[in-house]
Amino acid sequence: MWSVDPRTGKRREQVAVEAGADDVDRAVRAAHATVGALADRTARARLLRTAAGLLDGARTEVVAAADAETALGEARLTGELARTTAQLRYFADIVDEAAFLDVRISRPDPSTTPPTPDLRRMKIPLGVVAVYAASNFPLAFSVPGGDTASALAAGCPVVVKAHPCHPATSELVAGLLRRAAAEAGLPEDVVVLLHGFRAGVDLVRHPLVAAAGFTGSVRGGRALFDAAAARPVPIPFHGELGSLNPVVITEAAAAARPEEIGAGLAASMTMGQGQFCTKPGFVLAPEGPGGDRFVAALADALKGVEPGVMLAPRMREHFLTATAEGTRTDGVDAPVRPAGAEPLTVTPGFLTIAADTLLDGDPHGLLQETFGPVTVVARYAKRDQVSAVLALVPGNLTATLQTADADDPDAPSLLAELTPLAGRILVDAWPTGVAVADAQHHGGPYPATTSPFTSVGGTAIERWLRPISYQSTPQPLLPPELRDANPLGVPQR
Template structure:
């Protein structure tokens, strides 16, 4: 595997080798053999905190390595490193607190209909988890990211398939996670790293892999999802595949603050060169003078954006060719043309189209995610057009509604109700590109946003790697300590 500088397109160094099927087998078996070492919750919590400390201690080296492989810049990467460490520590707190075990106890009742025996339910780890690292977040959604942190918190060892865009960063972070394991007395093989496309396919098919987490493209994720379902013993595949993240602007909103909304959209859609999974890629804006002011503000803001380097040249080329094809669709105009900015960069832009043009469904590319700094603004004339266009929008991670603030906006409630079925997180008067790590967070949504109902961000991400088990009429001394009479571990119970 070669580490490549996206600013120049030139290989930097060879990092590791592509794993063979035999290599993947050894990696999975090594992780499977040490799964019992993660049984102690206090050790797991210490492991996660130690990993956070080691990552931050090596912060300068990590950021430098990630920057030359991704061109994301030190400011962004330092922030991502802080987020990565924070979510590791957050999962350590989840492990300590214990409610993720979802302990439920029903005492026997012979008078119930039907009679009820002694029932004690909790959740146990699934086993080895395959983690597929993301391209656009080399830390927070990759080797030390949320899938890894939540799986380890659940008590599952991980085998991580590194993303080819940042192999050196992946190797560095994996070595730090393995060092953290050793420091707290765990086997290093609770975390194993492999490289290569074939390794990714072999991983999801391995009989000892119990579940998988993926962040990436619809095409790649769907292929792995289908492979997971086609196994002799199918496994859960929690894939984050793609999201348009629609935005609806009410007439009242643009009347009040067209310029503010235009500038805010420009900042959100170009963050990280438009390579966030929550980038707002489609906007429904009203026709008329206020809508024109919004378009003018967006034009002005994007005209000042400097060309940006994308994560790799393949993504750059797809952006350039894809947006060029979209500009050729009849009825589409480009107030600021998204295009190549040079041999290694792209220029941000946006397209406009009448909402009526979308109603025949003949131009599906206008309501599909485009990776990079571009968005489509559809101008509507009526409330009915909003509903008809939204009916063509696929499932999303987020949906955003901008409403009037000074007086009650009569469009707010019905539009919020229309957007809710489309996304896992619905925002009002904000922008979706910030995803807080919190107990109430949900980073998922209807397909193709994700392939399950789980979240990959926040405390409940741990639930993806657990399964419930109920013990019936089991003598107390045979029960796990977590379920015994007297609650000897002091855990939350229902």
């Protein structure tokens, strides 16, 4: 596997070789052998905090490596590393608290129908988790990211399939995670790294892999999801695949604050060169003076954005092809046309179309995610056109409503229509930026994700656990967490 400089398109260094079937088998078996050691929750928490400390200590080296392979810039990557290490510590706290075990005890009660025996329920780890790293977050959604952190917190060893956009960064941080394991008194193979397209397919099919987490494209994620379901023993596949992240601007909002909304949209859709999974890629804006002022403000803001480098030359080419195809649809205008610039950069832009025209058909994928700094603005003349267009929108990570104020007359009905479309609803805010918090939900109806779980926040750990109940089991035979004496002091309900 070669490390490539996205600013020039040239190879930097050969980092690793693609793993073959035997390599995948050895990696999974090595990880599986650590399951028993990871049963020690104290050691798991120590591993997560040690990993955070080592990553923080290697900040200069990690940020430089990631920037060389992604062109995301020192400031962005320094912030992403801070998010990554905070997330590791956050899950260490969750391990210490132990509420994720969800311990429930039902005492015997012969008066119920049927009679209730002594029942004790908790959650236990699934086993080896396959993690597929993301292209656009070389740290926070890759080797040391949320899938890895939450899986280790659950007690599951991890085999990571590195993303080809940043193999050197992946090797560097995987080495730090393995060193953290050793310093925490655990086997290094609680984290194993693999490279190569074929390795990803072999990994999800390996009989000792118990679950998988994926962040990437609809095409790649769906292929792996299907492979996971087609196994002799199917496994959970928690994939984040693609999201349009629609925005609806009410008539009152367009009249009250069009310039503010235009500037906010421009900042959100160009963040990270439009390569965030939460980028607002489709907007419903009203016709009329307020809508015109919004479009003008968006155009002015985008014209001031400097050209930027995307994660890889092939992603740049796909962006340019997709946006060019979009402009071929009858009735589409480009007030600011997305374009390529030299060397290997792109300039942002947006397309506009009448809502009625879009309702007649979408031959060039205006209602599909396009990776990069572009959004589509559909202009509606009547409120019912908003409903008709939203009925065509697939599942999303986010949906945003821009209102005039809390008394905006269209807000209640539009919120009701947006709720089935997304996992996170925003009002008068922008979806880029996903806080790591207990109440966070980063997921949504298909194709946003393949399961109803979140990949960000404390409940992300639930993906890697399964419940088990013990009935009429003598106290000495119960796991310590389920005993009346509760020697480990875990929360019991």
